[in-house]
Amino acid sequence: NTASQLAFTGAMDRSVYSTTKAGLVQFTRTAAAEWARYGVRVVALAPGPTETPMIKEIIDTLEGRAQRLDKIPMQRFGTAEEMARLALVLASDLTDNVTGHTLVADGGYVAAS
Structure with a gap:
């Protein structure tokens, strides 16, 4: 599943997006519990700010880029x-015993918030 760091934090004008991603995190946990007995693993990846077209207009300005980077301890997208x-x-197979978890990959954004 593809979640988002916004499942764990708040952001202006992102209430619907954040809510759906938080629901996906809960779905990951529940589906993992339901399907484990069949050998099915369910995990999610929750990216933080990632240099993609989705955030291009936000980070194209120096001010927008600086505001976002200021919240990321690793200081990069x-x-x-x-x-x-x-x-x-x-x-x-490296994660054969992992199910029901969400890996947050955000440069420390959630940890610092």
């Missing part, structure tokens, strides 16, 4: 490539 690699790890 994630990349689509990083999120793809994390999804591969979550789907791989």
